[in-house]
Amino acid sequence: MAYSDKVVDHFNNPRNMGSFKKDEEGVGTGMVGAPECGDVMKLQIKVQNDMIVDAKFKTFGCGSAIASSSLATEWLKGKTIEEAQKIKNTDIVQELNLPPVKIHCSVLAEDAIKAALADYQKKADGTTSAAK
Amino acid sequence: MARIVGIDLGTTNSLVAYMENGRPRVIPGRNERAIVPSVVAMTDNGLIVGDAAKEHLTRNPERTVYSVKRFMGKGLADVQGELAYFPYSLTEQGGVIRIKLGEKTYSPPQISAMILKELKQRAEAHLGESITKAVITVPAYFNDSQRQATKDAGMIAGLEVLRIINEPTAASLAYGLQEKTQGTIAVYDFGGGTFDISILKLKNGIFEVLATNGDTHLGGDDIDRRIADLFLTEIRSRHGVDLSSHPDHMQTIRLEAERAKIGLSDALKIQVSIELPDNKGHFTRELTRDQLESLIMEIIERTLTPCRMALKDAGLSPDAIDEVVLVGGSTRMPIVRQRVQELFGKTPHCEINPDEVVALGAAVQADILSGGTTDMLLLDVTPLSLGIETMGGVMSSLIRRNTTIPASAKEMFTTYVDGQTGVDIHILQGERELAKDNRSLAKFRLKVPPLPAGVPRIEVTFLIDANGILSVKASDMRTGLSQSIEVKPSYGLSDHEVEQMIEDSFKFAKDDVNARKLIETRLDAGALITTTEKSLGDGLHLIAEEDVAAIRAALSALATAQEGNDPRAIRARIADLEQSAQRLTVAMLNDSLKRGLQGKKVSDIT
Amino acid sequence: MDHQHTHSSNPRELQMARSMCWHCQSEVSGEYFCDRCVKVQPVSKETDYFTCFGFPRRLTIDPGKLEAKFYELSRAFHPDFYQNKSETEQSISFGNAATLNSAYRTLRDPIQRVEYLLDLEAGSVKEIRNSPPADLFEEILELQDTLDEYRASDRASDAGQQLRTTLQAEQQTLEERKRDMETQLQQLFTDWDLLQDRGEATSQARSERDRLLKQMRETLSNRTYVKSIINDLVATIG
Secondary structure (H helix, E strand, O other): OOOOHHHHHHHHOOOOEOOOOOOOOOEEEEEEEEOOOOEEEEEEEEEEOOEEEEEEEEEEOOHHHHHHHHHHHHHHOOOEHHHHHOOOHHHHHHHHOOOHHHHHHHHHHHHHHHHHHHHHHHHHHHHHHHHO | OOOEEEEEEOOOEEEEEEEEOOEEEEOOOOOOOOOEEOEEEEEOOEEEEOHHHHOHHHHOHHHEEEOHHHHOOOOHHHHHHHHHHOOOEEEEEOOEEEEEEOOEEEOHHHHHHHHHHHHHHHHHHHHOOOOOEEEEEEOOOOOHHHHHHHHHHHHHOOOEEEEEEEHHHHHHHHHHHHHOOOEEEEEEEEOOOOEEEEEEEEEOOEEEEEEEEEEOOOOHHHHHHHHHHHHHHHHHHHHOOOHHHOHHHHHHHHHHHHHHHHHOOOOOEEEEEEEOOOOOOEEEEEEEHHHHHHHHHHHHHHHHHHHHHHHHHHOOOHHHOOEEEEEOHHHHOHHHHHHHHHHHOOOOEOOOOOOOHHHHHHHHHHHHHOOOOOOOEEEOEEOOOEEEEEHHHEEEEEEOOOEEOOEEEEEEEOOOOOOOOEEEEEEEEOOOOEHHHOEEEEEEEEEOOOOOOOOOOEEEEEEEOOOOOEEEEEEEOOOOOEEEOOOEEOOOOOHHHHHHHHHHHHHHHHHOHHHHHHHHHHHHHHHHHHHHHHHHHHHHHHOOHHHHHHHHHHHHHHHHHHHOOOHHHHHHHHHHHHHHHHHHHHHHHHHHHHHHHHOOOHHHHO | OOOHHHHOOOHHHHHHHEEEOOOOOOEEEOOOEOOOOOOEOOOOOOOOHHHHOOOOOOOOOOHHHHHHHHHHHHHHHOHHHHOOOOHHHHHHHHHHHHHHHHHHHHHHOHHHHHHHHHHHOHHHHHHHOOOOOHHHHHHHHHHHHHHHHHHHOOOOOHHHHHHHHHHHHHHHHHHHHHHHHHHHHHHHHHHHHHHHHHOOOOHHHHHHHHHHHHHHHHHHHHHHHHHHHHHHHHHHHO
16 A cells, blocks of 8 residues: 655654643643553643644553654644534544544544544633632 | 375475275385385486486486475475575476476476376376375475465376375374274374474364474475585595585485485494595595484484474373374484483384375275265364464464464454545465465455445455365355355466466476377386286186296286386387286186186076 | 343344344344354344353453354354355355454453453443553653653663663563453453342442452553553564
8 A cells, every 4th residue: 555755754753742831821731542452542732822833742651642643733733723624534534544444543643633622612611710 | 086195295205195995004115115206307208207207316306396395385485494405406487497408497385296197197006997086295384385386286297185184193093993093192293304393182083183283394305404514514525526516426325314314324433435536536435324413413402302292282281291202204213213212211213114194094985085084083183373474573373383274364454544445465474473484375455345444354264274275255244145255376386387387397398299109108008017927826727837927028028018118119018918818818718707607506697 | 043132232123133044034033043044144134142152241251162052053064165155145254254254363362252242241341441651651651751762772781780670670560550450350250240230220230240340451451551551662672
């Protein structure tokens, strides 16, 4: 099977590896796992004025899981919260041409995005209500 | 049901066996030997196989093929490292190795088919019936392409291969039948070109393989090479002659190395003598068993790693093994027995001739298939994981190694782009993480109806049958329609090519009427010799002494003629023997008629 | 066939199992061989692995009994014994033998067995998908950092040696945790079997059932995470 250079590149040189401090302002953390295969994914976003200015991830798992999270963080940067909500696992599958056996990796990435957004929202709501 | 024979198609030697009254027997040839050397030579009189072809190894090295099993199911790139060792020339066509013999090229299955034909004819002459069905053994660690190539060889030889069975498990069947073994056994099978280890559980007639491992490129050939390389180096330094560019001398050295190795299984030292070209005299040396053992220790050690891996996969420690069985000619070496004994901590079994045990087991399996033996059942495994290539060139396993066969796995496929009409699937076999490090079995394009992305749902079923051979089925989950998939093998002959080769094999036979006539005449002679000898044994007392002497003389004259290449001479001696034996035949007929009458009442006759 | 399982399976499934013999069209209900013409019948896609073996849907299985049944069914289905039969029968034998082999592989291993049971009972389990164990995940990701550090280090150096010692200690702790989880699973197996044996249809029994399934799912998932990091540890430090 032929893969685009971009995909192989995500696989070999994943972008945005690392992490932010959890309690840093504007940071949302999504922590998800795939109980079928034991993969663990932590995806973080840094938000300023409703805009995702940076994203980082740490993934323990197979190449597809790493490529999926790498791609997800690339896509997240520069998107608004609302736009980020629209990222679907099928977009990742299509971009990376993931085979059926690896689709759960893209699901994991989507779940991680959702969880990070929810965590940010929760923290933001908390701060707002505390400020009131 | 027609008789099914069991065939051990070995790297060095091949045998055919059949089941008679619940016992497997190997079928001897005219020379009383059951072993047919797996050698094919192209001579001026046509193709010859076996012992006669072996003589051509040194006389005619470029046109004499041996160890062809090493090339089954392979491409040229797979054997690049050892090309220098073979005097005949190899090329590649359509991913399959071709061997050049004179004007024509032959694929490894075609060469193997010639050996199979020889065995087939031998069985036909011995059993007096036409043989069209066979069980053929392969190394347990053979991959799909190698198994398929073996099946193709059978078809080209005019044999329907009812089952491909693993050599170590075949051996276990022979042992299980004869020794009534129970418990957990390890079969250590070290042959001419391949090494296998299989761990089985034997219980109430069920032979369940727990794990298997091996190396399809490790055998007696490698040991011979190691010894030959030593001789070659010494000849170079002592006599200043480089023989590596002399194919005929290389063969002499190889055969001398083999002879020394075999000799050292009994003797502690052996004299080696190799004639040098251009009247330079002889290279001589003494080789001791100690020297041999230190020379090949590394090769023996390489067999132990697969043993440990098989134990691990079976979830067993060495002391959980109740019996160890030795198979294959290389296990005759004392050092091999010693290392195996050390690993498993028990004395290995070798009661059944290690050269014959695989063929005997194949005959047992043949009998199971024909419905003769019903209390035994072999549950074998697939030796290698089967999977497909996924993102980044990674292999994703669908059927894990050591899964009991038949086995199946299902996988759902869909599309990523609207209107996409196909999905490419690359099937792999092996244990490595990256696709490129595993064996490519086949690539195919799954046809998909043009629909929006994600809508098509095609279920692909990967099946491994009891032969360890893969087939693929696909069905559209939306419509319920199944689609046939044409899988192009990466390293195999296409169906069309095999058909062509079957046709050719008949055509060549027709072209070469003389060769065919010779073979048939020899077969007739063999059959006549067998029956005359039997009659002579039974009816010795019925005829005069000078008649007996005449028959014996005619028998030996025919046997001599049969070794020759002239069909007319053989025919003449056949006629002579028939003539000499006529009195015996008549006497025996009268005798049996008389005895027949004695046992019956008068009313039965009239 | 064993009918002990019927109280836990739904009526639809039973109906699916009832069908006609492909050869003589007489009714066969779950049997592997037609009563009338003795032809082998394909194992229905609806038949779960427990039913295939004639076992109730229980998590504690006697390995000896399972093996004996596997051998018995292998003798019934294996393609070796269908060489002289029709093409249809050969193909049924192939399919049945492959299914049987999958079933045995799954039921033989306690972890695969419970995973399979959870799949069968999926209807209610999907909704009780547990929240991810964040602490465990943090631990795994941190450990992975240490592993990366070790991989990049000079193994012979003091720092490398020290990292190795740390990782070895971690491996031991994790393996202990894995064993604890397996003991916990054993207990859950027993509880599940007892509940099934009682066969009550009360709301209390139903909530107990859901609790057990959820706990099994959670323990299994955590075990998988721990196992995969242990594998990584073993592969790196040997």
